[in-house]
Amino acid sequence: MVGIITYGTYIPRYRIKLEEIAKVWGDNAADIIGGLGVKEKSLPDMDEDSATIAVEAARNALLRRDIDRNAIGAIYVGSESHPYAVKPTAATVGAAIMATPVMTAADYEFACKAGTAAMQTCMGLVGSGMVKCGVAIGTDVAQGAPGDALEYTAAAGGCAMFIGDDNPIADINHTCSFTTDTPDFWRREGQAYPRHGGRFTGDPGYFKHVQGAARMMLEQMGTAPSDYDYAIFHQPNAKFPQRVAGMLGFTKEQIAPGLVVPRLGNTYSGASMIGLAATLDVAKPGDRIFVTSFGSGAGSDAFDITVTDRILDDAVFSRGAAPSVEELLADPIYVDYARYAKHKGKIMVQK
Amino acid sequence: MRDVAVIGVGCTDFGEWWDRSFRDLFVEAGVMAIEDANLAGEQIDAMYVGNMSAGRFIDQEHIGALIADYSGLATENIASTRVEAACASGGLAFREAVVAVASGMANIVVAGGVEKMTDVDTSLSTDALAGAADREWEGSVGATFPGLYAMIANDYMHRYPLTREQLAQVAVKNHYNGARNPIAQFQKEITLDTVMNSTMVADPLRLFDCSPITDGAAAVVVAPLETAKKFTDTPIRVLATAQASDTIALHDRRDISTLDATVAAGNRAFKMAGLERRDIDFVEVHDCFTIAEICAIEDLGFCKKGEAGRLTEEGYTALDGDLPVNTSGGLKACGHPVGATGIKQVCEAVLQLRGEAGGRQLDGAEIGMTQNVGGTGATVAVHIFGRT
Amino acid sequence: MSVPRFWRKIPQRYNLEGTHCEVCGRYFFPPRNLCPDCRRDGRIVGHTFEGVGTIVTYSVIRTASDQFSDLTPYVLAIVELKEGARMTAQVVVENPEEVFIGMPVKAVFRRLGTDGESGVISYGTKFVPA
Incomplete structure (x- = not known):
């Protein structure tokens, strides 16, 4: 069966506490933190961007399992913050993991779900026999305009899922998607920061699409939420995934390992995938995982995944060879807003 | 010949x-x-x-x-x-x-x-000077010239007993000499405190460890x-002319704290002149950074590795010492117009040997030496001069 | 650095692809096409370095050229790779005081520089404490 043959995550070490951002804009920190359920968020180092994060995530995946580079036939990188508007991040990743030149590559954009869309593409390519292994990456140094609500959560991080059918550590039983044309959040060409529809991003955006894809999955698989050990929902903040889990009938315990947003923030294209990675970090063989991503614009991709025995089989996979999400979240370096602004290129400098 | x-x-x-x-x-x-x-x-x-x-x-x-x-x-x-x-x-x-x-x-x-x-x-001149090192594998990753010499200094201080004060004394001595040289860029004497409290440029080298633009x-x-x-x-009379080269990049050197090109050019020059170290009355060395003078004194064979700092502190290399070094003020105080420096060193040797060095004139100087370094030691020229 | 000049060395900069002399056993990074020990008697083959090593010496750069001025203060080091070759690279640490001679380090993928706001971005290898 087609599934995940290895995975890797990367999160920069820098964090800013939401109080620090609230102080700058004169907002009430307790209200913001309480409203979002997010305490702090990650940010990149001066020399990190979506490409370096993608490479580190992919290399971490390869530390867990040394995939034959000739078997890698496709790399898709989903991001809202590709370093170039024109020039593929995926080709840089290909070169950095020594998978070039016999491979196809492209960059994806579908707001926060471009990474899971890349997973689906790789599933199709592997399932059809076109490639032996496809690499799907969700990575972002997420953008949020200074003073905008997004600034409280827009974070940096990425995750790489290697999709193949050679002894997967997790089988992907099924995937389905729910897509409409809904302008809940967007960034026009040439603009530095995205804009959003405020409360319009909620019901017509996130909740409609996540529920749409999730219910479709349960129906198509003939399953109930209780059939799953874990569930991951896209996490732009901590409130939305908890609420949608409740609406669908999933418990707090099911979503707990994958709910990383309170200490990480929203890594946009990386968010659902890092949630899945955090769950795979603790999962046992036989565990069944329910994943639903969300990308504004708008759509959701749902996945039904079953962890296999290989996740503990040292002969093919070494989970401890790369840092877990929990390890990547540990030992953060906290910065103040001035330093954050410098790292994010928000300070106008003369060049 | x-x-x-x-x-x-x-x-x-x-x-x-x-x-x-x-x-x-x-x-x-x-x-x-x-x-x-x-x-x-x-x-x-x-x-x-x-x-x-x-x-x-x-x-x-x-x-x-x-x-x-x-x-x-x-x-x-x-x-x-x-x-x-x-x-x-x-x-x-x-x-x-x-x-x-x-x-x-x-x-x-x-x-x-x-x-x-x-x-x-300054940014462009810093970048231009970085071209003296390996642009492809040093400059392109952020190596500056002070940074490269600072790495020599850190390596040296890790292996040999050189104190920060001894390093600073090189600059103090050279400013003292420069204050007695009318062409010198810096005409002021400085103290150890001036050096030790100056801005850090590339640890452990401070502004006053560096020659100027x-x-x-x-x-x-x-x-x-x-x-x-x-x-x-x-x-x-030109008693000897010698030149030697070494790896362009510091990381490829046999020994980071030894300029093998200085050792080679020095040995060739002494051989050509038929002279011993004790025959040399004074030396102009390439003190683009204070650590470079320490290395030069040792690599030319005037003392063992690890001793030049102490000798500097004891006044051995001062104007009235046993081996005056950089009577002109050196690159540090006289200034370092890069392409002109090697010729200025010759001018200083000639003036000293003619007895025309004014307030910094040495008594009875018969034989002088110059050592001019390119990059971090990839090219070295050594010359020996004598009165006729 | 110009586009072709950077592009030419992408395998070296991204993955530490160096060389190895099969005759004397020496490893070269940055790569050499001629072994300085064996010269014409040497036999040079490619070798991808593992990317782990120790700091031989270092400095903290506080004044840099424009391309690197955003990063100051940054640690510049000579790293001896496990295979024996030495290279110059940045070591990424939050506090330069952490760095010491002999510190074990490992390679990471970072931006080395950008050609202004609209030019190409050059990526390559830096190190972090191992």
Whole structure:
């Protein structure tokens, strides 16, 4: 069966506490933190961007399992913050993991779900026999305009899922998607920061699409939420995934390992995938995982995944060879807003 | 091979000269040297000009011809050649001139050096100077020149008993000497505190461990020793000329704290001159950074590795010490117009040996040495001079 | 650095692809096409370095050229790779005081520089404490 043959995550070490951002804009920190359920968020180092994060995530995946580079036939990188508007991040990743030149590559954009869309593409390519292994990456140094609500959560991080059918550590039983044309959040060409529809991003955006894809999955698989050990929902903040889990009938315990947003923030294209990675970090063989991503614009991709025995089989996979999400979240370096602004290129400098 | 002598020297004031151009500086130094040698322009057979980076500093290449032209020698159609070996450009230009005369291919040859560094901002000059190291594998990853020498200093201090104060004493001594040299960029004595409290540039090197950005030019005239007395009563004999190279990148060196090219060029020079270390009365070394002077003293064989700091602290290298080092003020206080430095060192050796070094004159100096380094030690020129 | 000049060395900069002399056993990074020990008798083959090593010496750069001025203060080091070759690279640490001679380090993928706001981005290898 087609599934995940290895995975890797990367999160920069820098964090800013939401109080620090609230102080700058004169907002009430307790209200913001309480409203979002997010305490702090990650940010990149001066020399990190979506490409370096993608490479580190992919290399971490390869530390867990040394995939034959000739078997890698496709790399898709989903991001809202590709370093170039024109020039593929995926080709840089290909070169950095020594998978070039016999491979196809492209960059994806579908707001926060471009990474899971890349997973689906790789599933199709592997399932059809076109490639032996496809690499799907969700990575972002997420953008949020200074003073905008997004600034409280827009974070940096990425995750790489290697999709193949050679002894997967997790089988992907099924995937389905729910897509409409809904302008809940967007960034026009040439603009530095995205804009959003405020409360319009909620019901017509996130909740409609996540529920749409999730219910479709349960129906198509003939399953109930209780059939799953874990569930991951896209996490732009901590409130939305908890609420949608409740609406669908999933418990707090099911979503707990994958709910990383309170200490990480929203890594946009990386968010659902890092949630899945955090769950795979603790999962046992036989565990069944329910994943639903969300990308504004708008759509959701749902996945039904079953962890296999290989996740503990040292002969093919070494989970401890790369840092877990929990390890990547540990030992953060906290910065103040001035330093954050410098790292994010928000300070106008003369060049 | 003929014996060669220096028959004239000239050096501009070193400094930050907003109102003087590259051409102004070179012509001034050249005319001084030719006047000093009592020459007429038509007697000159050839010129060698040391220059590191006119291309980056003033966007001008082809400076051999430019300098011959503005020196009024275009009508003589003399052979004029630019010599480039980063900060050792001047030393190598001098060596080319000596070789040309020694071989008999030329009789009267001018060796000059010039750099006009202040027409660009500090960032660009920092970048241009980084071209003296390995651009592909050092400069491209963020290595600056102070950074490379700082890595030498850290390696050295990790292995040998050199204190931060001893390192600072190099700068204090060189400023003391510079204050007695009218052409020096810095005319003020400084204290250990000045060095120790100056801005950190690249740990452990502070601003006062670093030679400055300088405009300046220097020129000397060389001739066969046998005819030198026709031009001057005090020809200074070139007892040895030596040059050596090493890996361009610091990371490829056999030993980070030893400039093997200095060791090799020094040994060759002593052998050529038939002299011992104890025969040398004074040395001008390439103190682009304080640590470089420490290494130079040791690598030329004047003491064992690890001893130069203590000797500096004890005054061994001071103006009144057993082996005065950098009586001119060195690159640190006299200034470091990169391409001119090697020639300025020759000028200083000649002035000392002639007894014309004014307030910094050494008593009875008979034999002097110069050591000029390119990059972090990829090229080294060593010369030995003696009174006739 | 110009586009072709950077592009040419992408395998070296991204993955530390160096060389190895099969005759004397020396490893070269940055790569050399001629072994300085064996010269024409040497036999040079490619070798991808593992990317782990120790700091031989270092400095903290506080004044840099424009391309690197955003990063100051940054640690510049000579790293001896496990295979024996030495290279110059940045070591990424929050506090330069953490760095010491002999510190074990490992390679990471970072931006080395950008050609202004609109030019190409050059990526390559830096190190972090291992």
